[in-house]
Amino acid sequence: MLSYKRTTLHLTEKQTTDNKTYVNLVEHCLKTESYYFSTTYDLTHSLQRLSNTSSDFVSMPLHERADSRFTWNGHILKELTQQPELHRFCLPVLHGFICITPSLINNKSFDHILISRRCVLRVGTRFWVRGIDTEGQVANFVETEQILEYEKVRCSYVQTRGSIPIFWSQRPNLKYKPKIKINAANYPEVFQRHFDNQVYNYGEQVIVNLVNQAGSEGLLEKSFSQFITNSQNKKMRYEYFDFHHECGNTGLRWDRLSILMERLEDDIRRQNYFMMQKDGTVLSQQVGIFRTNCIDCLDRTNVVQSLIAKVVLQNQLTKLGILDQGQQIKDCKTFNYTYNNDWADNADVMSKQYAGTGALKTDITRQGKRTKYGLLMDGWNSLIRYFKNNFSDGFRQDSMDLFLGNYIVEENEGVVRPSPLQSERDWKFYAIPVIFVIATAMCLICILIPDENISTQLMYILFWGTASFLSLAAIYIFGSEFVDTPKLVHSKDLSTSNFYDAVKTTKTS
Incomplete structure (x- = not known):
């Protein structure tokens, strides 16, 4: 991956942090198996589709005749494909098997x-x-x-x-x-x-x-x-x-x-x-x-x-x-x-x-x-x-959205307009797990370290055990607060009204 900027000194401290995250997102997407390309064969079309084409179609560069539905590097090729002398470097990439x-x-x-x-x-x-x-x-x-x-x-x-x-x-x-x-x-x-x-x-x-x-x-x-x-x-x-x-x-x-x-x-x-x-x-x-x-x-x-x-x-x-x-x-x-x-x-x-x-x-x-x-x-x-669906798929979703161009990073992001990467978690995300860890640790200490007064020890075990159970139950009840959520495109549910507006807009256009 080649940077088109010679320096990042013009970026603010927050922008520099965000930039590293965006680079990590792109690298994460590219590390997913399995990507394929061919210098001679059009992998994006079936044999039957290829047989129903004209000689003019066959003479076109691979990136121009590739099926856009299955071209995973279509977004990042846009600028290169505008320059005919670079067409030989523009190979469509397939993702699949x-x-x-x-x-x-x-x-x-x-x-x-x-x-x-x-x-x-x-x-x-x-x-x-x-x-x-x-x-x-x-x-x-x-x-x-x-x-x-x-x-x-x-x-x-x-x-x-x-x-x-x-x-x-x-x-x-x-x-x-x-x-x-x-x-x-x-x-x-x-x-x-x-x-x-x-x-x-x-x-x-x-x-x-x-x-x-x-x-x-x-x-x-x-x-x-x-x-x-x-x-x-x-x-x-x-x-x-x-x-x-x-x-x-x-x-x-x-x-x-x-x-x-x-x-x-x-x-x-x-x-x-x-x-x-x-x-x-x-x-x-x-x-x-x-x-x-x-x-x-x-x-x-x-x-x-x-x-x-x-x-x-x-x-x-x-x-x-x-x-x-x-x-x-x-x-x-x-x-x-x-x-x-x-x-x-x-x-x-x-x-x-x-x-x-x-x-x-x-x-x-x-x-x-x-x-x-x-x-x-x-x-x-x-x-x-x-575990992956709950604790890592938000990052993975963002990596695909960024790579495919579903989200475009703007030049002034983090200065003129806020960065979506800087979204803050609800207080429950920080408070409840801390309570659970402390309560569980105290419960184990009370179990492992004997007390002269057994009734007092049992009372402490019951108290901290109950606190552990209640905090764990709270984590389960507010489960959506603790999962890894996407930040770029799919950060929120679409409500019925949003669906309705989107469908109306699509019909009108």
């Missing part, structure tokens, strides 16, 4: 390629960015393309994932599962805008919803299904499957996912897949897509996406003659292991980028069953997620 795995079945060599592209339009962390915005963009939107290359023949299949496209939030507050808040107002135009964009980009939509039917997730499911029922778009089909109810929270009945796959058989067949010969002749095109989601669009979503992709890959391998008629991928143990691990690695990376830890339920993807080690790792990752 890529693996290229040389594989062998029946002595026939081919490449199995997996590319996941994270969208920049509503990016963020697990709890701070949920649902949809007024532009119709959803949180954690990822396009995943599976490519098969055999003797220069290429096959491609694309799926997407994205948060439930209604206005909802789930702010961290020290509880393991914060309460989900659904905006009561009805904004069908924003919902419709999202799916109009999806149909335009991908064709027919088969929406696979995997959230729980009970609790607050159930309320989201009802709202989602109601929007789809009321929608006038005929290129949408809704398929609901309560993953946890059908398979059990521990996944002991994972084989029941076959129920869902049977329901999707006709859709997989109808959607088809993209296939291109080595001379560039297109033999078939994908005409629809599966848009899958659970509550986070991570663990359950990845399991189902991998199963759908395996059915499609089975058809492609058979058509190319790599698999014999009647032969199954699961019968090819070496490749089946490779395939499962590619998708499990994809799940881990997607989860780290959104939730901060590796994915849950990857033992189902890797081994096709629930294991004791898998359950143990899920517990560990859930614990790490809890």
Whole structure:
């Protein structure tokens, strides 16, 4: 990172401190795995989109023809791209996951390629960015393309994932599962805008919803299904499957996912897949897509996406003659292991980028069953997620917002206008933890150091123990005061009135 200023001596002491924080934010964003670039291939477009382009498009510089939805350095390239002599230095950067795995079945060599592209339009962390915005963009939107290359023949299949496209939030507050808040107002135009964009980009939509039917997730499911029922778009089909109810929270009945796959058989067949010969002749095109989601669009979503992709890959391998008629991928143990691990690695990376830890339920993807080690790792990752989502995701959210240009640091910040980094905490943030530490320490001292009068000692233990309990309860009650909150963009909840004003403004413009 090169500074365009020769000195920082003109900055005030507070500005210097803020400047260090901003540099740390940028470095934190860049340290997140996994960024990719290519000097020759356009990673931001699927094979099918690239095949439908003109010669003029292919001759354009990579940064000009890249899909802006998946270009993570689009903001920082703006000034460089205005100077044609610098275009050769302007390579679009993709954030997501890529693996290229040389594989062998029946002595026939081919490449199995997996590319996941994270969208920049509503990016963020697990709890701070949920649902949809007024532009119709959803949180954690990822396009995943599976490519098969055999003797220069290429096959491609694309799926997407994205948060439930209604206005909802789930702010961290020290509880393991914060309460989900659904905006009561009805904004069908924003919902419709999202799916109009999806149909335009991908064709027919088969929406696979995997959230729980009970609790607050159930309320989201009802709202989602109601929007789809009321929608006038005929290129949408809704398929609901309560993953946890059908398979059990521990996944002991994972084989029941076959129920869902049977329901999707006709859709997989109808959607088809993209296939291109080595001379560039297109033999078939994908005409629809599966848009899958659970509550986070991570663990359950990845399991189902991998199963759908395996059915499609089975058809492609058979058509190319790599698999014999009647032969199954699961019968090819070496490749089946490779395939499962590619998708499990994809799940881990997607989860780290959104939730901060590796994915849950990857033992189902890797081994096709629930294991004791898998359950143990899920517990560990859930614990790490809890701490990261509550105590470090505010900083991580700010790092992405700064890097992507959602927040611009102004020259006079900290002098003419206040810096958002200088926001002060409520008194409870400082007072209650101090009371808890002192009370707990005094309680331990009273327990460890004996007193001649046992009744007096018990009274002190009871007093300081009660103080410890009450202060801990206060921390839990005022949990939102103690979490790490973003300071740049997502510092406050959007109220119903703010949503209404934003939607009205969007409609007017």
